[in-house]
Amino acid sequence: MISKKRAQAAAEVLSYAAFFLLIFVASVAVFFQMQSQELSRAENAYAQEIAYGFSDHIRTAFIAGDGFSQRFDIAPDILGKPYKIWLSRGTNPNLKETGIVYVEWKGSSGETSLSSPTVTAGYHETTSGVFITTSGEFIVIDSTKGRTIVMKNDGGEIRISGVAWS
Numbered sequence: 001m002i003s004k005k006r007a008q009a010a011a012e013v014l015s016y017a018a019f020f021l022l023i024f025v026a027s028v029a030v031f032f033q034m035q036s037q038e039l040s041r042a043e044n045a046y047a048q049e050i051a052y053g054f055s056d057h058i059r060t061a062f063i064a065g066d067g068f069s070q071r072f073d074i075a076p077d078i079l080g081k082p083y084k085i086w087l088s089r090g091t092n093p094n095l096k097e098t099g100i101v102y103v104e105w106k107g108s109s110g111e112t113s114l115s116s117p118t119v120t121a122g123y124h125e126t127t128s129g130v131f132i133t134t135s136g137e138f139i140v141i142d143s144t145k146g147r148t149i150v151m152k153n154d155g156g157e158i159r160i161s162g163v164a165w166s
Contacts, residue, residue: 052116061151066154073147074141089126089137089138132146146162148162
């Protein structure tokens with residue numbers, strides 16, 4: 001009779017332990033899912049900040065007029081992930097269309113891109129091969145190879161050059 005009570009007590013302890021272990025595992029799964037969503041949201045917010053910041057630098061150079069020059073740094077990564085800035089440049093800046101700044105990176109949910117509108121001007125990169133290159137109708141800035149940008153307004157044309165990391 002005593003051994004039956006011990007066996008029953010042991011079975012009850014094991015069932016309680018299994019129940020609480022199941023609750024713990026479910027809680028951890030929910031926590032990690034929430035953390036993943038928060039990380040994705042933070043990446044998107046940071047990339048949007050980079051895109052709008054770069055657009056603001058272009059807008060400032062355009063509005064300031066001929067002879068304006070500014071030097072600024074871009075962030076080296078988005079929460080530890082490298083990214084590229086793609087600046088669309090139209091073939092005819094006199095059309096006054098809206099230009100677009102794209103920020104692309106490989107985020108926690110795969111390849112991701114966010115954009116920001118900017119003014120259209122004649123964009124030219126002046127240090128090809130350093131970390132600012134052209135690809136079709138885009139100027140591409142690679143954050144892994146450099147981050148100091150020099151932006152000048154040269155007679156209404158925005159000239160973008162960069163200083164490579166040493």
